[in-house]
Amino acid sequence: MQTLETIIAFIIIFGALVFFHELGHLVFAKRAGILCREFAIGFGPKVFTYKKKETVYTIRLLPLGGYVRMAGEDAENIELKPGYRVGLIFDNEEYVTKIILNNKDKYPDIRLVEVEVIDLDHKLILTGYEEGEEDTLKTFTIHKEAVIVENGVENQIAPYDRQFASKSLGHRFLTIVAGPAMNFVLAFVIFVLIGLFQGVVVDEAKLGELTADGSAINAGLKSGDVIQSIEGTEVSSWGDVQESIQKNPGQEIEFVVDRDGKTLEVPVVPQEVKRDGKKIGIIGVYPPVEKAPIKAIQYGFTETYFWTKQIFIILGDLVTGGFTIDSLSGPVGIYKSTEEVAKQGIFTLMKWAGLLSINLGIMNLLPLPALDGGRLLFFVVEFLRGKPIDRQKEGMVHFIGFALLMLLMIVVTWNDIQRFFL
DSSP states (O other): OHHHHHHHHHHHHHHHHHHHHHHHHHHHHHHTTOOEEEEEEEEEEEEEEEEETTEEEEEEEEEEEEEEEETTSSOOSOOOOTTOEEEEEEOTTSOEEEEEOSOGGGOTTOEEEEEEEEETTTTOEEEEEETTOTTSEEEEEEEEEEEEEETTEEEEOOOGGGSGGGSOHHHHHHHHHHHHHHHHHHHHHHHHHHHHHTOEEOOSSBOOOBOTTSHHHHHTOOTTOEEEEETTEEOOSHHHHHHHHHTOTTSOEEEEEEETTEEEEEEEOOEEEEETTEEEEEOSBOOOEEOOHHHHHHHHHHHHHHHHHHHHHHHHHHHHTSSOGGGOOOHHHHHHHHHHHHTTOHHHHHHHHHHHHHHHHHHHHSSOTTSHHHHHHHHHHHHHHTSOOOHHHHHHHHHHHHHHHHHHHHHHHHHHHHHHHO
16 A cells, blocks of 8 residues: 555656646747647656647656657658649638648548649748649648648648747747746745645744643643743743753653643653664654744745755765765655655655755756756857857757766666665
8 A cells, every 4th residue: 555655646746846847848838939749748658648739748658757849849841852742631711731641542632732842931832733734833822730641640830930949049048947947836836835734833932733642741731832931941932942852851841831821830751762873852742833824935935945055065065076876866766765755744745746846947957968957058158159059969969968868867777776676
């Protein structure tokens, strides 16, 4: 049962992180007018597919990330050379809506044309000789949302103004940076939800929830008691209360508390436990929390900032040699960590998801080929040069970078397998 719960938790967390990351790319790409052919979660064979308008939404087998396939990023259209015979289907206004490449006998209403010239990027025209009128060269206007059909599969054409490269540097920059940015937004939202439903710790000398078998409840203390002093020493914050308890393991200490306007003296014996090799006292009480929207929003900001800073510190250690490749984790390591975190409850699991989301956002912003940060770096160079770098050269850099990243993923995953299963 625990394994099933871990698998479900891992799928939900992984799916959410990748979904919101790619959603950022998708939303800003569509706002810029870019044709988005596919929105994919995962890589490899398709497990689920659904098409809405011009975009195919897929879930793929391998949980190694996701992508938005935008027009112009790959080789776009099948090259139709002079002499190629195609079938054309028209709408009521005589615009070509479908170009049939093969299996033409399945389309009884097509008009067969021998191609002379075709432009699917700018002019959107096809010039050729229609069957039965081979002596007359005709020009047909292609609809901007026409599709090319090959083996029964339709592929929408992408005029240049719908391609990624045609957009302004600002639009391209926003489209790419929106992915990592959404991971920070998701983390913020997760932390806000934790603050709303679990509450935010308030630094007051006041008791929060009490455990069922702790020293506090056995001594007669109650949730909501305001601590005035411990062993004659005034306390004013939760930190003061915690310090007094921890330094008196196994020794009776006197609490003076205010309960509904009445002052009570309650003797308590902190239970002795070992933490980090030291003996400390605990009484089975949680700090006071407050469930308020403003506090939750503040908590969202502070937690997002704190974990962002911590991850950058770890990255700094990686650069300076204080953090080795053996310390990195891939999908297997994340799965095992999720298994441990899931045992600690839903709020700890949510916090883990927020941390992973920030981590994903930061990793994607690193100026490495094939990552969003690498593409953003090329945009910066384009801005400084006043013109883009040759697309073939940039594509080669990203291809090599992607291959190296896959190699790193294999190494990290093998390390995880050895660490947890061998």
